Amino acid sequence: MSAPRRVGRPRAVATPPSGLTPREEVLAAAAELFTGQGYAATTTREVAERAGIRQASIYHYFKGKEEILASLLESTVRPSLEAARALMDAPAPAEARLWALCVRDVRLLCSGPHNLGVLYLLPEAERFARFQELRDALKDAYAGLLARTAVASTLTEDELALRARLIFSLVEGVILIRRDASALPVEQVAEATADAALRVGGVPDDDLPHLRELGRPLL
Structure with a gap:
């Protein structure tokens, strides 16, 4: 019997398929916002909206904005x-x-x-x-x-x-x-x-x- 698959969080809005996982969508959204308007000026709400997910869903993948930045830097x-x-x-x-x-x-x-x-x-x-x-x-x-x-x-x-x-x-x-x-x-x-x-x-x-x-x- 296979192990249960972790279910991703639902999206807040329907978005065209990008081929990215929700976690990758969050990173892509954060990359655009952090480099465009600045890290300090960007909120997790804005990242979630750009990624097309609920703000609370971000915390299913990251502890917070700092962990998102850390992931981007390491990449x-x-x-x-x-x-x-x-x-x-x-x-x-x-x-x-x-x-x-x-x-x-x-x-x-x-x-x-x-x-x-x-x-x-x-x-x-x-x-x-x-x-x-x-x-x-x-x-x-x-x-x-x-x-x-x-x-x-x-x-x-x-x-x-x-x-x-x-x-x-x-x-x-x-x-x-x-x-x-x-x-x-x-x-x-x-x-x-x-x-x-x-x-x-x-x-x-x-x-x-x-x-x-x-x-x-x-x-």
Whole structure:
């Protein structure tokens, strides 16, 4: 006998089928409102109305507005961290793996209808320990790949740490670029950012075309 299925909460209004679960509808609505009118200015009632469910039904999926924000923040990091872990031991030069990670991370930050990366700028973001842990782990992954490149042996620990931090900041900089120019050519921005990241890491320009060719199959 199969286990009983958890029944979702009823909708407040009929909405066209989107293919999303009610929980995903809540996240999509919150993403639009948080990035559009601000986190502090958005109420759970507004999120519920935009999602087409009753306000009380939100609490079937989330404890409150802060947990919704936490979920959105984590969604901007977790896929890139998973990609980084897969790339760590991929059969390619570290430079190509670092290039591929940059491309995948930029794609994520530039994907979707809403620029969720701007939520990093909220003072509330600092309170979410799990998000900060994931982000720190991603920073460490960038540093780990950079440490495996050929140029790393020529750098001091402090120089290596600084370059890793610069690369990570460069990638996250696309959040501000997207804020100022919403219609970005994502693939072009992703590859240009990855190229710039390798240059910051000390990779010669002459090596970039070959590393791009090695990096693209890793995407």
